[in-house]
Amino acid sequence: MDLYALRNYCLAKSAVTEELPFGPETLAFKVGGKLFALTGLEQPDLSVNLKCDPERAQQLRERYPDTIIPGYHMNKRHWNTVYLHDGILSDQQLEELIDHSYALVVAGMSRKVRELHGL
Template sequence: MTPQELRAFCLDFDASTEEFPFGPETSVFKVLGKMFALGTLGATPLTVNLKCDPDDAVRLREEHPAIVPGWHMNKRHWNTVTVAELPAPMVRELVEDSYDLVVAGLPKAQRLRLDRP
């Protein structure tokens, strides 16, 4: 998955935005103001921080060397994923899971405005 594909995928989710609160090189993808993905899209290798269920986070780290505790994040809830070392469908699934976790934590009124099951 290329940086452009990752950006397009993150922005394809309902109500998602890209912001740059940490400078022009770091993309922060949010849904209704809450972050679900963070990464420097111009970096080599391309990595992205994604929210993850704590139990799944541990399992994923054990199974995939390309997934480590979230860099500069709460390591219980965030993973850093090296994109090129995983199949694109898996990266898409991890991004979608991150988005869904953030949406699940939104107030009900906000969740109902989104086009998500």
């Protein structure tokens, strides 16, 4: 998956916005104003930070130690940095990790906020 495909996949989800809250080199994807994916625009090796259930995050890190690591500049218990350049993970696996991150963020919203955003 390249940056273009990552961006299109994230933006195809309901109520998603893209922002540059950390400067012009970091693209953030939010649902209902809450971050679920974050990627650098000027990195030599494309990666994305994704929210993850803590137990699952640890399992993924053990299974893919060079591809999935604790989230860079994030809460390392709840976020993973996933490298996309090495081809270890298929596009389908990456999409599932993005879906998981999105679902966790939506699940953490109040019913009122979900309804406000049509989720």
